Amino acid sequence: MFEAAQLGHAVDKATFKNEEARLREGLLAAQLQLRQRADFPVVILLAGVPAAGKGETANLLLEWMDPRSIATHAFDTPSDEETARPPFWRFWRILPPKGNIAVLFGGWYADPLWHWQDGDEERMAQRIERIQRLEKMLADEGVLVLKFWLHLSRDKLKQRLKGLQADPRTAWRVTPEDKRFLKDYDRRIATCRTLLTRTNLAEAPWRVVEGWDANYRALSVCGQVLDALGHQLARESVKQRRVDAAPLVKSIDGVRLLDALRLEHPLAKPEYRDRLALAQGRFHGLMRSLAARRLSMVAVFEGMDAAGKGGAIRRVTAALDARQYRVVPIAAPTDEEMAQPYLWRFWRHVPPYGRLTVFDRSWYGRVLVERIEGYAAPAEWMRAYDEINDFEAQLTDAGVVVVKFWLAISQDEQLRRFQEREATGYKRFKITDEDWRNREKWDDYIQAASDMVERTNTPEAPWHLIGADNKYHARIAVLDAMCEALARRLKRED
Amino acid sequence: MFEAAQLGHAVDKATFKNEEARLREGLLAAQLQLRQRADFPVVILLAGVPAAGKGETANLLLEWMDPRSIATHAFDTPSDEETARPPFWRFWRILPPKGNIAVLFGGWYADPLWHWQDGDEERMAQRIERIQRLEKMLADEGVLVLKFWLHLSRDKLKQRLKGLQADPRTAWRVTPEDKRFLKDYDRRIATCRTLLTRTNLAEAPWRVVEGWDANYRALSVCGQVLDALGHQLARESVKQRRVDAAPLVKSIDGVRLLDALRLEHPLAKPEYRDRLALAQGRFHGLMRSLAARRLSMVAVFEGMDAAGKGGAIRRVTAALDARQYRVVPIAAPTDEEMAQPYLWRFWRHVPPYGRLTVFDRSWYGRVLVERIEGYAAPAEWMRAYDEINDFEAQLTDAGVVVVKFWLAISQDEQLRRFQEREATGYKRFKITDEDWRNREKWDDYIQAASDMVERTNTPEAPWHLIGADNKYHARIAVLDAMCEALARRLKRED
Structure with missing residues (x-):
């Protein structure tokens, strides 16, 4: 799952500049078409290793696109109105309406990723099933779900945290949880791999992107968003892809x-x-x-x-x-x-x-x-x-x-x-x-x-x-x- | 303000039974017309002395009317989502849509009534002005605002609390705050009188009802609701009553x-x-x-x-x-x-x-x-x-x-x-x-x-x-x- 994202991908400045113009114009045009047709919404989910650039990616998406029909949502401690209801209620309440885009930090993965390291296997299995059903349902309803995993190898993570800590202006960004992740890297990554493998649905596959080089990361994520959006927009109707179901059988003797x-x-x-x-x-x-x-x-x-x-x-x-x-x-x-x-x-x-x-x-x-x-x-x-x-x-x-x-x-x-x-x-x-x-x-x-x-x-x-x-x-x-x-x-x- | 509500009003059982049938049918018919026209909503606000029957009145309204287009809202401790925003946000979020009825316990009066006894005069004045503006705006927008004050004289309140406490099934309903109200009755009532007098708008007058006798209370409140609803429904359009405003003057020399x-x-x-x-x-x-x-x-x-x-x-x-x-x-x-x-x-x-x-x-x-x-x-x-x-x-x-x-x-x-x-x-x-x-x-x-x-x-x-x-x-x-x-x-x- 993570092998290709440890190769040290990088994009030079000239290539980036070239691509940037094309991507920005493309994203804006696609976003406009999405808003005008308003027949499906887009959910962009950002997860990954700490300090791999989730925040920067969200900022970039909002900067490159029209901020009027895209919004971000973080899922920190639930509010008391949220804890009084089933766990997924907080996701349902922020789903973007058709024609709009939502960028979710972690989304329904935040919780299982960071809190289940020691493996309550049964709870984890239940949560994974819930996630699968949610994403399948969203896809069936026409929601375009794009899940990005921003990755860093152990060495790169170490290097990144060290860099952030060395500068007093960024040192505050390194949390104790980040340090724990680094210390416990192999076991954490193993959990993540399991989670990603088991939630890698055909309808909503994971898109793993190496998070080290900002240019590479930006082009990869935005390029994939543009491709996927273009693909879905190219369909005459999002309903088209729904397979026909066989009719239910009527009772043979007519008794219901x-x-x-x-x-x-x-x-x-x-x-x-x-x-x-x-x-x-x-x-x-x-x-x-x-x-x-x-x-x-x-x-x-x-x-x-x-x-x-x-x-x-x-x-x-x-x-x-x-x-x-x-x-x-x-x-x-x-x-x-x-x-x-x-x-x-x-x-x-x-x-x-x-x-x-x-x-x-x-x-x-x-x-x-x-x-x-x-x-x-x-x-x-x-x-x-x-x-x-x-x-x-x-x-x-x-x-x-x-x-x-x-x-x-x-x-x-x-x-x-x-x-x-x-x-x-x-x-x-x-x-x-x-x-x-x-x-x-x-x-x-x-x-x-x-x-x-x-x-x-x-x-x-x-x-x-x-x-x-x-x-x-x-x-x-x-x-x-x-x-x-x-x-x-x-x-x-x- | 409270004089007429201390006379010991009561209605005998036979009269009540007679009136009940008429009121119930009338309320249901009016509610249906309201829902079908759906051109204005109704806010019924219940305030008053403790134990004067606010809860019973709300229950009765919901029992007599069609519970599908009427809902109640209490305003206890604000949720954390509410405290993070201006005080009136919690009222705006539960305003009923056109065609519907909301019964509010205390509503925007709950807070000033029970927490400002010792008189931060300035804050009280500001709150009262806010309330006046809110109610005027609601009325101007066509919202029918019905404000009931359920009253009990000091003696009746004492008697009521005593009765509740004597029965183990109802003793829990008497709170320390209720007892404080009784002890401090005169001063509390003076505050309430000020508040009511200053918020007794032509668009949304207070309706003071003696709360002692359940039959009298029920017929009074429901009768007034029916009358007011009928009155507003009789208008061809809720917009009609809006007065014409004089046009703004254009600058005489044409310079803007x-x-x-x-x-x-x-x-x-x-x-x-x-x-x-x-x-x-x-x-x-x-x-x-x-x-x-x-x-x-x-x-x-x-x-x-x-x-x-x-x-x-x-x-x-x-x-x-x-x-x-x-x-x-x-x-x-x-x-x-x-x-x-x-x-x-x-x-x-x-x-x-x-x-x-x-x-x-x-x-x-x-x-x-x-x-x-x-x-x-x-x-x-x-x-x-x-x-x-x-x-x-x-x-x-x-x-x-x-x-x-x-x-x-x-x-x-x-x-x-x-x-x-x-x-x-x-x-x-x-x-x-x-x-x-x-x-x-x-x-x-x-x-x-x-x-x-x-x-x-x-x-x-x-x-x-x-x-x-x-x-x-x-x-x-x-x-x-x-x-x-x-x-x-x-x-x-x-």
Whole structure:
């Protein structure tokens, strides 16, 4: 991995001057085209050996390009808003929108590189898997990810640190950590090699550049940025490269998971009232224990129109203090959301410790409405199952209790509710032409929802399929499931 | 202020039940209309005596309304991202978009109410002025601001705290601060009365409600919310109520501020190079002292097209580490920005301590392009001068060094640069039809910019009018002014 970057590459001043003009003009032109098309963003990730020129490279990129659509991000100690959420939240919040460029110092590699020297192998393996999935997802979404490793051999590193320390104006730049790296060079480099090898994806390969000679480094990095940017811009559309996915197989006997669900569960109003009060009381108590244990909760509600999502959500939130929760309705994305990978709009609502976020419809829209209406191509919604499972695993790993509900009603019951809504004053707004159109696609939704449950029903973030023809039953079932999920997680923490 | 809220108001159960149904249906219908029109947002602010029912009121509002377009926000200890910025930043970041409702606990009153009992009169006066301006601006932007003060007489407060403490399930809710409030009731209430009286704006009056009886409190608050919401919805447009402003007077002799500016300052390239290196070095050093003193910097660049804003900005940023600054180009707002008061899109880019944000065009668009093109009504851009001065005063008070540049070129020089751009390859993109159209409005821009400088040239955030027909001169003048501003501020801190 690092062999070619120890050869002592260097570029003389005349060659550099010649190349510089060409590169600068090329980068500016490419950046402009990127901004005007605005159909994909660029992430340039700078990692490497200490003192190998990460800062200088970032400065150079910003100097050579138009600083208005390129920004840098360093990842030092996380802020308290960041530590209260899953580790990758801080990366999601700074992803550049389409048409823009972000330069990340270390990015998602900073942490594993400098803090896992002594090898918690399991944690390292998990982090590497997370990184692979993140980068694959970004690439699939059209993000151009360019990862640079600036390298120095042991001797060159020693020489560089010595040089910096000798000059009082630069001595402050040499940190104790830099010295430790030098002392422990071989072992550190071995870890880095493992990490780089295992994250050297076809979609986002590592680009190792010797960091010793500033001219060589500048031409190498900027040249590669220009090439890669030009290559991606030359495609007619970033979507083109997506491979077609084979369609999911329909059940041969025509029986689907959700067909088998019992929809009607009688529950009379008096009994409902008693059980509701009990369940809400229990839920209230359980939620109060969350914050102290650095836990939070996410609840997802999916189901046909008029399945009773809103009513169930109100019975959940009524048990809580208004400061504890947020209900996020998912409708058409805003244009800031459209300029990002599709999971971005959900990441921004991930709750901090102690809080509940309720999603009224969710990321599952990708494999439901977007699949059915053709807003997402088959390859896009096919890979979404995997991306969603990874997203939810990140949540649960970070202490977020995830519960997911499919509220299932019969077609007859839906019709009855539509008609009832049209008849009652303030409920009339709830029925739109779109609801009637969706109703005609009932079968497609049952198929898509069955596939969804099958592929995203994980032990940590299970689906609860709830027969909801009786609203009372559905609401109690929802609250009970949320209580159970909390109780189980709290017990595990003890 | 509090007299009527000590009368022991109460509502019996039957009356409450009757009213409840009407209110709930009304609130839901109004909320739906609000969401569908989405032309203004609602801020409900809950303040008051301890234990007077703020939490219960918020819970009730969220229970009675559709939780999908209403959210609550509490303002406890600021996060570290918040403390690194001006005090009001945390309010701006949670303002609800048009069509939505936010319930704020205390909001911008939390801090002055509970922490300024002993009266730093000057700080209190400043805070009150800030609040007045904020609320006036919000109202002018169409935000419906409803401020509730939940009150308890001294006896009722005593009784309430006693009751809570007697029950082990509620005893935890009584804090030491609550007890201090009771002990010091008269003096505290006197402070509150002053605060309320001085912030009782016509646009956002206080609504004092006795908090003792839960039924009375619920009907009063929800009834007032419904009335106010209905009133605002009944207007054909929230813009309608804006009064027409008298036009600004043109200079009688036709001479405007910017006409008097000398545009040409000879500076040869060799001298420019030397001075640039010196100024950049000085700037670099000054910027490094910022973070430790909890200071940051905002630089605003305005000027005609092709005045050299981009080039000057690049000479500024080239002196810095890429991690220290961000360049924010201001073009058309995104739809999330359109759903907020116009200053919101600038607040979101206010830098934390130690950083520089460069705005390539800025909030001054309100009194330049928006005035000239008629995007903002006269009353809107007329009040903008004041709003902008307040915004900048908030920045400078919080340790942000604000510098503002108007780069001035002659019409001939602009023509020369346009033609040059059209002739050179990668610069061609910089010229659009709009630039030619703007050029025809040259005179309007000179008038608007002259008014702007006249009205927003404050000692703390001064304008620097820079004759920029010679680019070299302009760049040096910009860097020198930034250095001077930093040096002056740093000196004051010593």
